[in-house]
Amino acid sequence: MNVCLSPCPIVFDLDGTLIDSAPDIHACVNTVLGQHQTPLLTLDQVRSFIGGGVDVLWQKVIAARELPDDRKPDYIEAFMLCYQNATQMTRLFPGVTETLELLAARGHPLGICTNKPHAVTRIILEHFGIARLFGCVIGGDSVPERKPHPAPLRAALAELGADPQRPKAFYVGDSEFDAACAGAVPVPFLIFTQGYRQAPLSDLPHLASFDHFADLPALVELQAAA
Numbered sequence: 140m141n142v143c144l145s146p147c148p149i150v151f152d153l154d155g156t157l158i159d160s161a162p163d164i165h166a167c168v169n170t171v172l173g174q175h176q177t178p179l180l181t182l183d184q185v186r187s188f189i190g191g192g193v194d195v196l197w198q199k200v201i202a203a204r205e206l207p208d209d210r211k212p213d214y215i216e217a218f219m220l221c222y223q224n225a226t227q228m229t230r231l232f233p234g235v236t237e238t239l240e241l242l243a244a245r246g247h248p249l250g251i252c253t254n255k256p257h258a259v260t261r262i263i264l265e266h267f268g269i270a271r272l273f274g275c276v277i278g279g280d281s282v283p284e285r286k287p288h289p290a291p292l293r294a295a296l297a298e299l300g301a302d303p304q305r306p307k308a309f310y311v312g313d314s315e316f317d318a319a320c321a322g323a324v325p326v327p328f329l330i331f332t333q334g335y336r337q338a339p340l341s342d343l344p345h346l347a348s349f350d351h352f353a354d355l356p357a358l359v360e361l362q363a364a365a
């Protein structure tokens with residue numbers, strides 16, 4: 140794996156990593172299910188469907204509720220209409236802003252690589268006052284492929300000035316999609332344990348893990364020096 144010389148680029152996943160977005164996504168999924176007289180889903184169910192982007196989310200909702208697959212574009216259109224209002228119940232995980240500010244102040248170029256569509260990603264980053272900290276934002280519709288494909292993360296790393304084939308950088312995420320994407324680039328993966336991962340931590344390849352954002356700067360320094 141490529142060594143990260145400090146201060147190296149750090150790219151972050153969004154949902155389940157920087158933000159706890161499941162309550163707003165859950166509310167909008169249920170708004171659409173209600174419009175179709177379909178039994179609602181629980182927050183835990185919808186949380187377990189997040190990470191692959193909107194299309195994967197709705198594949199899973201359709202399977203869970205045995206809805207007609209050919210109506211997926213209609214469900215997604217109605218969902219995205221609702222989800223323009225994406226910050227009602229969504230919160231940053233504790234310590235995110237302070238940690239991002241510290242890493243930026245230390246000279247790390249910061250980026251976002253999420254499967255969430257780009258426009259709503261920007262709305263959320265602006266809402267929480269952290270958009271200013273990111274030198275690039277790659278969303279689920281920024282390039283043709285989505286995580287776990289390596290292309291979106293490679294695009295983010297390239298925008299931050301890292302060599303996309305041999306990046307000296309870190310990817311920070313929470314899920315199976317993130318771990319697989321980082322492994323495919325490959326770039327060292329730091330996993331946030333309090334996110335939306337479904338598998339046991341030991342099943343996801345990662346360089347190191349952290350439970351609180353306050354611990355991330357020291358972890359980055361430690362791993363960069365290793």
Ligand SMILES: O=C(O)COP(=O)(O)O
Pocket residue numbers: 152153154155188189190191192193196252253254255256286314
């Ligand atoms: O599933 C989504 O919409 C996005 O998920 P991500 O931010 O974890 O990539």
